[in-house]
Amino acid sequence: MSLLELDTVTVRFGHGARTVHALREVSLAVEEGQTLGLVGESGSGKSTAASVALGLRAPDAGEVRFDGRPLRRRRTAGEMQAVLQHPMWALNPRMTVAASIAEPLSVRTRDRAEVRARVAELLEQVSLEPAIAERRPHELSGGQRQRVAIARALITRPRFIVFDEAVSALDVSVQAQVLQLVRRLQAEHGFGALFISHDLAVVRYLADRICVMRAGEVVEDAPTEAFVAGPTHPYSRSLLEEL
């Protein structure tokens, strides 16, 4: 049984003649502790797939299952998290780093000491100095902000995390650091991940399985090794040749 499954999901925007299919009978699955890489150009439906997977948008047709049961936001609170492209937009500019990281947990527990301990633990896990806890987002570099966003996502010990273009806005060397961090944290925490990127090289490094989307449809879905060895769809082949 997969951790998260999209089963022939269709999402439409607009009405009548102006209807656009953002997703057209998309099926994909994220396994426990594994990473599914989702690749495609702008407008291919990657981010819509992510919001459906997180339960933020109900599909027009098809089903989303978490742990084998139909996805209900309330039931999965804290078990799903997201790390987005621009941490500046994901972090409240008026909150300190410590408060931002603590927030998902402090709304669930009254045990202040536990929250403080977890924040300290997570800062260390994402390789940030303890002194950073008292700073605000504008005082951090892009890489530091993304580490804070990752720490915030991990504090509730989620079983599933969506990374939506989470390293696209970072410089190459910072990007490499964050990618290595995600791999290490996944090995330690064992969360399943949906890693969305337009950069196949990034996805190839992280993902156990690669899924290629184009115009709202999945055109290829294969284990990373098989994908790299020989994708079947011409579009996937052209992506691979770009590398």
Next chain:
Amino acid sequence: MSLIEIDDLVVEFRTPRGTVRALAGATLHASAGERIAIVGESGSGKSTIGTAIGALLPANGGFAGGTVRVDGVDVGTLDRPGLRRLRRETLGFIPQDPIATLNPTMRVGGQLALVVRDLGGDASRAALAQLLEEVQIADPADVLRRFPHQLSGGMAQRVAIAIAMARRPRILIADEPTAALDANVRREVLKLVFEAAEQTGATVVWLSHDLDAVAKWCRRVAVMYRGRIVEDGPTASVLEAPEHPYTQSLLAAMPSRLRRGVEVRTYTEMLASQAGEPDDAEVGA
């Protein structure tokens, strides 16, 4: 004599937190018709070097040492009319975010007409459409009527290229022209930039952080780190056998070269772990 001669250039910015040195003695020469890529990360000074060629630094920045010569003329000594002439007749800029640099209140046709009329050219609809056709816009008549916010990123960048190339500049400075674009549009836009430059014989200075793409388009690459050019040479040899440790770490961090189980560290981290702090780019406080 080279077309662009940047010698030991120091550029400083005054900020509320003190003076920040963006260029700390950068040297770079480029001949007419050359294609050169300047590679570096945020804050390395590559945009500053790009703008310094046209003395287009923001108001709080200025030359604090060294010289920039374009075609033998010291840019730092030019008066306003001289600078305007240089920018108008010699330089073309392609920005990172084309939608933000186009005038949001004017239709594409109107903006193109401004450029063309200024050059004494033919600003008729047909001539403007022709300009857009040259940058491979499929439906030029329709695009001429649109406002910048009605364009896709790739299309806006094509319009920006058409505007830059309309003057037939001798130097084309492209500041990460594809950073905001999709992978597949990226290749088309780069092809367009370099083909246009080839036709007019323009020297291209391309500021980028994408080493993979640099390898495809430029024979020469200069690597910047903390306001200096730390390595400069033929792209093939720089990518195959980088001499400077910063270039080595940059190459190792490229996503296409990342390998599972092989730890990559940043150059700054390596320096910090070796001996104290690296020499800081900030002067005073």
